[in-house]
Amino acid sequence: MNEPSPFHLPRPRLTLEQATDLARDRFGITGTVTELGSHQDRNFRIETDAGAVVLKVANPAVATVELEAQNAALQHLVGLNLDLPAPVAGIEGSRIVHATIDGQNLDLRLLTYVDGHPLTESARLSVGQIRSLGDVAARLVHGLADFEHPGTDRFLQWDLRRGGAVIDALLPAVDDEARRVRLRTVTDTARQRIALVADDLRVQTIHGDLTDDNVVSRDGAAGTITGVIDFGDVARGWLVAELAATCACVLYRSPQHPLAILDTIEAFAARVALTEAELGALWPLILVRTAVLVVSGEAQVQLDGDNDYADANRAREWLAFETAAAQNSAELEALIRFTVADQAVAEQRQPIGATEHPLLGPLDPEARIDLSVTSAAFDAGSWLEPGIDERVATDAAARLGLAVTGYGEFRLSQTKIDTADESITLHLGVGVYLPEGSPVTAPIDGTVVVVDSTTVRLDGADYDLWLTGVAATALDGEVIRAGAALGSVTAHSRRARHETAIAGVMVQTSRLRGIRPPRFVAPSTAALWQRVCPDPSALLGLTPLRSLADPAVLLQRRDASFARVQEHYYAAPPQIERGWKHHLIDTHGQSYVDMVNNVTTVGHGHPRITEAARSQWSLLNTNSRFHYEELVRFTERLAELAPDPLDTVFLVNSGTEAVDLALRLALSYTGHDTVLSVREAYHGWSMAADAVSSSVADNPRALETRPDWVHLVEAPNAVRGKYRGMQSAPQYLNDLDGDLQALSAEGRTVAAFIAEPVFGNAGGVLLPDGYLSGVYERMRARGALCIADEVQVSYARLGRHFWGTEQQNVVPDIITIAKAMGNGHPLGAVITRRDVAERFADDGPFFSSAGGSPLSCRIGLTVLDIMRDEGLQQNAEVVGRHLKRGLERLGERFDSVGAVYGMGLYLGVELVSDRAKFTPATALAARLCDELLLRGCIVQPTGDFKNVLKIKPPLCLSIASADHFLRALDGALSELCA
Structure with a gap:
């Protein structure tokens, strides 16, 4: 870094005040000035009364003729149907204004501001945005194809024709030796590949930097690109370098999905056909582009220490390089060619056809086994065990003589937990498990290629057939006909514990000739890979399996038959079909940590609850008017857990039913006419439970539709309420005293006060210290009952306390619970004193059809046992x-x-x-x-x-x-x- 380099270009030294003065004095523009990011220039947005403009201060190393070329290119592209900046003349009439600041000879330009949302505002790029980037890059290439200007013959750091020289010059700026070695190794190989075709790559004027920084959308974050905002890198270069720069951007914006670049490439190629040389150079150029970004960013920060823009970009640029470097280059190049193949050819491709000579002889369709997300083989979390697929398949084959796995199956065994990365779950072949030594027949004509001791490739006319687990060494290089003996099954995956040696054969097809297909791929790339590697079932004499239903289609069916007022999470929800402990798994095998499900207290898929339900269903399930032990055991257990003097239990179906019953108990016991409820609370959906609910999030008209028998009191929200802080109870209680006096003056009597002991609907806000004790004292002085709605916050959820009221040091007269009690089974309860319960008998007997059923009680007991046993x-x-x-x-x-x-x-x-x-x-x-x-x-x-x-x-x-x-x-x- 001691030697000066044409690639070491610090930004001009310019303060915000100086930029403000230049805009006023040279262009007659005044307004609020803010600096925008740039690698080697200075850019300032100026907000004027008439709108926004951008003052661009070029690096002194940029010749004036190069800026003239940028202005000319903008004019040349006016008819492109894109929003583009337009140069604004200075006071003296020139579109390029010269100024000397602190000894620096600077060129200034003023451009109109292109309205829209920068693509950088999108947390993740959508497929539409990714394709739009490719499309706009192609439109710029097409639009600039006939653009000539002397200012486009530039010595530009971003010109990939000299990418190798840039890397050589700036590599010392990378401090980490391991990273330097990695950069050198990867880029040397890429440069060699580019050199083979460099002479055949087309050269023209290109934009050179069609990336998320330089495009906007008028339609918001989800919309397609409507404008291009910066042309600072316009120069002559390789046409395909335009696409490489855009693909590098997609890599650092979508590192979890590197094959997203194929959407960009496909959209580009739909407008601008790529030559064979360009197809061969594209992936190596993408690698070089990411490396140039990395070394340039490191050098710029080293040279220009206060360049926050360059510094902020470093992490994502390294991510793009590492993502690119981790890919299989041969595979990527083949996929690029496959993606841009003539559409007519793609449409003519046929599925793998049936054969008169099945690969392994006739196979029984009933031998197919399920290894998908919903497979019963994976209950109780067994899918997390290493090698579970092989074990399930070989055990089935040893038992039945044959086992066949499915193509296009999203395998649960490949699901990873506690990760933001996409699980690689889609299985791209068919596995056949059968006795070792079974004969293998060629299902198609082709050339035999022995890849290794257990892998054979049969190169057919339209695709390669890959067989793993087959020995055919003697046939290497031979051309054979369908029906010929190909070899035998070898025991590479034998399970020694079986009397019969079971071996597995993996069968895959691939249109990427000579390149071994992956066994598993990411669901996000399913459509691509299933075109590349079609279903080989027909070569085994089997009918292809029906593909999974699209979650979006299922959502349409749901909306057609299920009342839409019963909302679902997310606009485009994943289809969740399995759970284990605190994990949820969708049909594509992606796992999610369940951070919202307080219904499933002890976790999803618990084997003890499964067994409890199975065994009780096999004995009896009826209603609580019959006499059976489970009801007694469960209600005794609940009464033991309840604080004294609560000793009597009602069993119901839900929290709503529990709240409804609690209100009836209070009204019946006291004979009074008014129930007090706190604002912002939610207690249920029945007429009575909704009446005491006032959360406007759940009911926008809640505050204006409360019935006369409900009186709302101030919500004691210590964070957002009328009074703030945990010591605010006296103020809230003072307001309550005013409410009680007003009610008395109206001749109204209070039957009950109902509240959650913790504001569940507000996200777990604790009540001010001493609030409930003060409320309960006032209620009891008036003969009213105190109802604690513990449906959301109790049952050990608070950790330190089993009941929510414990953290307020109070005992209510009635507790309502549900949700957690049944771990998803509909189960709720009301716990109260014997005298309260007996008074209710005056209104007639109480009955809940499923409340307190043998099944509900058995599950409820099991939940409590699990909570105790598992701590x-x-x-x-x-x-x-x-x-x-x-x-x-x-x-x-x-x-x-x-x-x-x-x-x-x-x-x-x-x-x-x-x-x-x-x-x-x-x-x-x-x-x-x-x-x-x-x-x-x-x-x-x-x-x-x-x-x-x-x-x-x-x-x-x-x-x-x-x-x-x-x-x-x-x-x-x-x-x-x-």
Whole structure:
């Protein structure tokens, strides 16, 4: 770095004040000036009364003729149907103005501001945006094909014709030796590949930097590109380099899905046909482009230490390079060719046809086994065991003589937990498990290629047939006809514990000639890979399996038959068909940490609950008017858990039914006419439970539609309420005294006060210290009953406390519970005193058809047993404390985190756009939930402003999964709040 280099170009030295003066004095423009990012120039946005403009201050190394070329290119592209900046003349009439600042001879230009949302605002690029990038790159190439200007013959750092020289010059700027070696190794190979075809690559004027930084969309983050905002790299270069630069951008914006570049390439090639040489050079050029970005960024930061733009880009540029370097280059080049193949050829391709000579002889279709997400073979979490697929298949084959696995199956065994990365689950072949030594017959004509001791490739006319687990050494290089003996099954995967040696044969087809296909690929690339590697079932004499239903199609069916008012999470929800502990798994084998499901207390798929339900169903299930032991055992257990003097239990179906019954109990017992409920609360959907609910998030008209027998009192929200702080109870109680006096003056009597002991609907906000004790004292002085709605927050969820009222040091007269009791089975309860329960008998007998059924009671008992045996209350305390600390640390780093609430595993994160004003960030909460889903976490917003992330996972949540959630939230906040 001691030698001067044409690639070492520090930005001009220019302050915001100097830029403001230049805009005023040279262009007659005044307004609010803010600096925009740039690698080697200075750009300033100026907001004037008439609109925005951009002052561009070129690097002194850029010749004036090069700036003239940029202006001319903009004029040349006017008819391209894209929003482009237009040069604005200075006071003296020139579109390029010269100025000397602090000894620097600078060229200035003023351009109109292109309206729209930068693509950088999108947390993730959609397929439409990725394709739009390719399309716009091609339109620019096409539009500039006949553009000639002396200023386009430039010595430009980004010209990939000299990419190798740039890397050589700037590589010393990379401090890490391992990274330098990696860059050198990868790029040397790429440069050799480019050199083979360099003379045949077309040269023309190109934009050179069609990336997310330089494009906008008028339609918002999800829209296609409508404008290009910067032409600072316009120069002559390889035509295909335009596409390479755009693909490198897609790599750093979608590192989880590197094959997304194929959508960009396909869209480009639809407008601009690529030559054979360009197809061969494209992938190596993408590698070189990512390397040039990396070394340039490192050198620029070293040279220009206050260049925040270059510094901020470094991480994603390294990510793009590492992502590209990790790919199989031969495979990528083949996929690129496959993608841009003539569409007519693609349409003429036929599925793999049936054969008169099945590969392994006649196979029984009944021998097919299921290894998908919903397979019964994977109950009780067995899918996490190493080698589970082989074990299930070989065991089935040993038992039945044959086992066949499915093509296009999303394998549960490949699902990874606690990761934001896409699980590579789609199986691209058919596995056949049968006795070792079984004969193998060629199903098609072809040339035999022995790849290794257990792998044979049969090169057919239209595709390659790959067979793993077949020995055919003697036939290497021979051309054979369909029906000829090809070899025999070899025992590469034999299971020694079986009397018969079972071996597996993997059968795959591929249109990437000579390149071994992957066994598993990502679901996001399913459509591509299933075209590349069609289903080989017909070569085995089997009918192809029906493909999975599209989750979007299933959602349409749901909306057609299921009342839409019964909402679903997410606009485009994954189709969840399996759960295990605190993980949910969709039909593509992607896992999500369930951070929202307080119904499933002890976790999804618990084998003890499965067995409890099975065994009880096999004995009896009826209603509680019959006499059976399970009901007695369960109600005794609940009464033991309840605080004294609560000793009597009603069993119902749900929290709504429990609240409804509790209100009836209070009205019946007291004979009074009014129920007090706190604002912002949600208690259920029945007429009575809804009557005491006032959450406007659940019912926008809640505050104006309460019946006369309900009186709302101020919500004691210590964070967002009328009075703030945990010591605010006296103020809220003073307001309550005013309410009670007003009710007395009206001649109304209070039957009950109902409230959650923790504000569940607000995200777990704790009530002010002493609030409930003060309320309960006032209620009891008036002969009213105190109802604690524990449906959401109790049953060990708070960790330190089993019941929510314990943290307020009070005992209610009535407790309502549900959700957690049945782990997803409909089960609820009301626990009260004997005298309250007996008084209700005056109104007639009570009965709930499924409430207290043998099945419900058995499941309820099993849930309590699991909670005790697995220490789930203690786990809620330990993991919840760890999780809350992590959330609070995020709050120290991100101003959008206004507060963290709750305790145990009932937590909330309140999102704000202004901490001082505590302005709810509703839109951010919705975007965060969508982004967290993509990172493998399911969480939803709550609260009256829908701006609180409610965190209430199954109580078996692990530290590892809590940490994954914290990493995902950190990453999502970084993306959305940067």
